[in-house]
Structures are given as structure tokens and as C-alpha cells.
Amino acid sequence: MLDLKRIRQEPGAVRDELARRGNREATDAAVDRVLSLDEERRALIGEGDALKARRNAVSQEVGERKRRGDAADDVIVEMRAVAERIKAVDARLREIEAEIEDVLLHTPNAPDAGVPVGGEEANVVVRSWGEPCSPDFEPRPHWEIGAELGLFDLPAGAKVAGSGFPVFTGWGARLQRALVSWMLDLHRENHGYTEAIPPFVVNQASMLGTGQYPKFVEEGDAYEIPADGLYLVPTAEVPVTNLLRDELLDAVRLPVAYVAYSPCFRREAGAAGKDTRGLLRLHQFDKVELVRFERPEHSSEALELLTRHAERVLQLLGLPYRVVLLAAGDLGFSSSRTYDLEVWAPGVGRWLEVSSCSNCRDFQARRANIRFRPAPGEKPEFVHTLNGSGVALPRTTIALIENGQQADGSVVVPEVLRPYLGVERFTP
RNA sequence: GGAGGGUUGUCCGAACUGGUCAAGGAACUCGUCUUGAAAACGAGCGCCCGCAAGGGCUUGUGGGUUCGAGUCCCACACCCUCCGCCA
Numbered sequence: 001m002l003d004l005k006r007i008r009q010e011p012g013a014v015r016d017e018l019a020r021r022g023n024r025e026a027t028d029a030a031v032d033r034v035l036s037l038d039e040e041r042r043a044l045i046g047e048g049d050a051l052k053a054r055r056n057a058v059s060q061e062v063g064e065r066k067r068r069g070d071a072a073d074d075v076i077v078e079m080r081a082v083a084e085r086i087k088a089v090d091a092r093l094r095e096i097e098a099e100i101e102d103v104l105l106h107t108p109n110a111p112d113a114g115v116p117v118g119g120e121e122a123n124v125v126v127r128s129w130g131e132p133c134s135p136d137f138e139p140r141p142h143w144e145i146g147a148e149l150g151l152f153d154l155p156a157g158a159k160v161a162g163s164g165f166p167v168f169t170g171w172g173a174r175l176q177r178a179l180v181s182w183m184l185d186l187h188r189e190n191h192g193y194t195e196a197i198p199p200f201v202v203n204q205a206s207m208l209g210t211g212q213y214p215k216f217v218e219e220g221d222a223y224e225i226p227a228d229g230l231y232l233v234p235t236a237e238v239p240v241t242n243l244l245r246d247e248l249l250d251a252v253r254l255p256v257a258y259v260a261y262s263p264c265f266r267r268e269a270g271a272a273g274k275d276t277r278g279l280l281r282l283h284q285f286d287k288v289e290l291v292r293f294e295r296p297e298h299s300s301e302a303l304e305l306l307t308r309h310a311e312r313v314l315q316l317l318g319l320p321y322r323v324v325l326l327a328a329g330d331l332g333f334s335s336s337r338t339y340d341l342e343v344w345a346p347g348v349g350r351w352l353e354v355s356s357c358s359n360c361r362d363f364q365a366r367r368a369n370i371r372f373r374p375a376p377g378e379k380p381e382f383v384h385t386l387n388g389s390g391v392a393l394p395r396t397t398i399a400l401i402e403n404g405q406q407a408d409g410s411v412v413v414p415e416v417l418r419p420y421l422g423v424e425r426f427t428p
Numbered sequence: 429g430g431a432g433g434g435u436u437g438u439c440c441g442a443a444c445u446g447g448u449c450a451a452g453g454a455a456c457u458c459g460u461c462u463u464g465a466a467a468a469c470g471a472g473c474g475c476c477c478g479c480a481a482g483g484g485c486u487u488g489u490g491g492g493u494u495c496g497a498g499u500c501c502c503a504c505a506c507c508c509u510c511c512g513c514c515a
Contacts, residue, residue, distance in 0.1 A: 041477095042476095042477060042478090045476070045477050045478095045484080046477065046478080046483095046484095048477095048484080049476090049477065049478095049483055049484040049485085050483075050484090052483085052484055052485085053482095053483055053484070055495075055496080056483095056484085056496085058495070058496090059447075059495060059496040060447080060448075060496090061495095062447075062495055062496070063447035063448080063495095063496075064447085064448095066447070067447080072495080075495070076495045076496095077495085078495085079495040079496085080495070082495085083494085083495070083496090203505095248438060250438090373438080373456090375457095376455085376456045376457065377456055377457035377458080377472090377473075378457085379474095380438090380474090
């Protein structure tokens with residue numbers, strides 16, 4: 001959520017920042033709406049406060065008169081009218097504040113200054129690692145290899161739950177478990193993260209805290225459990241970031257860094273029929289997520305650090321990848337700056353997004369009310385929150401299969417996973 | 429699912445039958461004192477509106493009763509105890 005005070009103080013700057021996302025008309029309208037509502041709001045506060053001051057003074061007088069045994073009927077009659085008026089003013093004020101909140105909750109984060117303007121086509125590859133080379137035989141797509149080696153059974157998953165709910169079997173299942181264990185170990189031992197297993201459902205306050213509510217939910221992308229007011233987590237970012245919701249942290253506790261495994265559930269309402277082949281796009285998938293809470297002045301460098309931590313996973317797996325700085329129009333709702341990690345998959349002949357590392361600055365912290373006291377005696381400030389996949393499993397699995405495939409139909413297992421799996425390759 | 433108890437500020441914790449500023453303490457900040465510190469003492473220590481003076485709000489959340497609600501009523505959330513059910 002953007003800072004109402006800042007919108008009031010520098011509306012022009014806020015307009016320009018938001019316009020970088022590419023829909024100036026809509027964002028300008030939101031800012032203007034907030035400004036006019038805020039003006040009305042402050043006028044009503046003035047009126048209401050004056051009435052309440054009168055009420056407080058008279059109530060005190062009534063108390064004194066009653067204690068003395070005097071009558072107070074005359075002012076009590078006056079106060080009935082004042083109380084009515086206060087109720088009306090407060091009711092209108094609540095409406096206005098709810099509307100301001102509604103607009104603000106639907107308004108995305110402002111992109112960082114260094115973020116390129118434009119849509120997806122304006123994304124910038126900032127670096128790459130490894131050679132996206134194809135083998136000297138015709139590489140096959142992962143769904144063929146997977147079926148042949150019995151790594152997963154998509155028709156079975158479709159029967160049990162529906163299309164997009166995969167079933168991993170045999171070495172494929174063990175590979176998922178190995179990847180999760182190894183990634184958690186890597187980030188905990190080498191990168192200093194605290195391991196966490198969060199709830200896989202969250203309440204509405206949590207969805208609001210990280211920015212999924214209201215938009216993501218309204219657009220039908222979340223799995224809901226109406227009977228309990230819960231949602232299946234679309235990413236561990238939601239429960240883990242909300243671990244510190246409504247907390248006032250000691251500055252010495254920062255940074256806080258969590259690595260968490262969770263399955264992720266997404267309805268992908270807007271993406272029907274797109275990239276549906278094999279494991280490319282799923283309704284349920286596993287992910288290891290990195291979440292950091294930082295002092296504001298450290299969040300920019302923390303995003304670089306967190307991105308390097310995610311990259312380390314791909315390097316150790318030996319998968320060629322590139323780092324893409326997202327343009328403003330391609331940014332997620334809550335993010336001010338995002339690096340996508342895209343891994344090369346020769347079988348499908350494409351770069352696949354396996355991680356998205358974002359600095360949300362104070363956008364989520366303001367929604368979730370996550371603060372810290374910079375120094376003893378100073379005012380609490382909002383922390384900056386960051387998150388990134390470290391990394392998502394299915395597309396990493398695709399890359400492992402398609403990059404590891406051999407002419408004889410076997411798939412070579414990366415060295416780092418061998419202690420977890422006990423084999424060097426998967427064979428037919 | 430049933431019964432009971434609870435939720436007060438950064439933390440701890442009080443407030444009889446509704447009528448002062450939500451007592452007091454701890455921590456923290458500034459100041460006085462001190463060679464320095466501790467102790468002691470004084471002030472400050474949440475949010476909103478306002479240039480300011482000042483005013484308003486804040487006892488889990490949301491309603492209600494009342495001139496006036498931490499206090500009374502209703503609903504909900506969460507925590508604790510017990511019963512039931514159950515991995």
C-alpha cells in the first residue's frame with residue numbers, strides 16, 4: 001500500500017512513478033480519487049472532532065452537576081442532538097475511509113527509479129551463466145523422457161484432481177524430495193537463512209498483507225475455502241512474510257531471513273490453455289522460498305544478495321540461466337524491482353522462469369504493519385520486505401531432465417543431488 | 429462440536445455499583461546531579477486533524493445501549509483449561 005501522506009505531499013511524483021507501469025490513465029485516476037476523498041475526510045474529521053470536544057466538555061459538566069445533586073436535563077437534551085450529528089459524521093467518515101482504503105489496496109507498488117519503462121519487451125537481461133547449448137542429438141521434451149522413465153504421471157493426476165495437478169512417481173518423486181532437502185540445506189548452511197515450514201493455508205488478513213488480497217483473489221487466481229475463510233497459499237511468501245505481521249521489531253533483530261518450503265496453489269484463471277504441456281504450468285507445485293525483512297537503507301543491496309542466493313542453486317545444478325530485470329509494466333503488484341531467473345530448457349527450446357526475486361520496499365510492510373524501532377527512543381518505521389524463489393521445482397525439474405538427457409535415453413543426476421538420491425543417473 | 433476463563437500501550441499490570449488525565453511499574457530518550465557511571469529527581473515515551481494554539485482518537489475486532497462505556501448488551505477472532513471426537 002502506498003503512503004497516503006506522501007500522496008498528499010507529493011502527488012506529482014507519485015503519479016509519475018506509477019505511470020511507469022504503463023497505464024497512466026488508471027493510476028492518475030486513482031491518485032486523484034484518493035486526493036479528493038482525503039480532502040473530504042479531513043473536513044469531516046475537523047467537524048467531528050469539534051462536536052466531540054463539545055460532548056466531552058458537557059459530559060464532564062453533567063457528571064459534576066449530578067455529583068452535586070443538580071439537574072442536568074437541559075444540556076442532556078442538547079447532547080442528544082449532538083450525539084446524533086456525531087453518529088452521522090462518523091458514519092460518513094467510515095464510508096470515505098473505506099473507499100480510500102479500497103483504492104489504495106487496489107493500487108500497485110511504485111517501480112524503482114532504475115526499472116526500465118515499458119512492458120515485457122522492455123525487460124533487460126543483466127547477466128547470464130552457462131552455455132545454453134543443445135546436445136549433438138535431437139533433444140526431446142521432458143514429457144517424453146518423464147513418461148519413458150516413469151518420473152511422473154500426468155493423466156493420473158488429472159484423474160485424481162484435474163489437469164495441472166501432477167503426480168510424481170518413482171525417481172521423479174524422489175527427485176522432488178531431494179531438491180527440496182538440498183535447497184533448504186544450501187540456504188540454511190551457506191546463506192544463513194532460518195528454515196521454516198509455514199501453514200499451507202492463510203486467512204484473508206495474510207493475503208491482504210502481502211498484496212494478494214483483494215486483486216489476486218478477485219481475479220479468481222486463488223483457491224478459496226469459504227467455509228473457513230481460508231485460502232490455499234499461492235506461494236510461501238504469503239505465510240512467511242505474515243509471520244511478522246503487526247509486530248514491532250527490535251532493530252537488532254534485523255535482518256530476518258527465512259527459507260521455507262511449501263506447495264503452491266494457483267488457479268491460473270487468466271492463463272487457460274497457455275504453456276500447458278508437461279510440467280510447464282501447474283495448479284500445484286513445490287517451491288523453496290526466500291524471504292527477508294530488512295532495514296530500508298539495506299533493501300537494495302539485499303535484493304542483489306537474495307538474487308545471488310537463488311542463482312547459486314542453478315549454478316550448483318549446472319543449469320544455464322539468465323537474470324532478467326523486469327520492466328515496470330511486467331512487475332508484480334507488490335514489487336518495486338524484480339529479477340527473474342530463467343533457466344534454459346533445450347527440449348522445449350525455451351527459457352523458463354524458475355525464480356522471481358523482488359524488493360517490495362515498505363509496500364507489504366505497510367499493509368501488514370511490520371515495523372521496527374531504528375534506535376531506542378526513535379519512532380517505529382516500516383521494514384522493507386523481499387522475497388524470491390530459491391527455486392520453484394517443476395521448471396527446474398524440466399531443465400534437469402532436458403539438460404541431463406543422454407543419447408541412450410538416460411538422465412544424468414547433478415553431482416550435488418547424488419548424496420540425496422544415491423544414483424548418478426536415471427535409466428529406462 | 430460442548431462448557432468455562434481470558435485479551436489493556438514496547439513489556440508487565442491496576443481500574444468498586446458506567447461519571448477525572450487508563451493508576452502504577454519496567455524498558456527506552458533527553459535533562460539535572462556526578463571526574464565518569466549507577467542511584468535519585470524532572471520531562472518525554474501510540475495514532476489522527478491543525479501553520480499554531482489546541483482538539484480528537486486509542487483497553488482484541490465490529491456493532492449496540494447511554495448525555496457519557498475499559499466497565500453494560502450482541503456478534504466475531506485469537507489464547508488457555510476441561511469434555512467429546514480423532515491422525
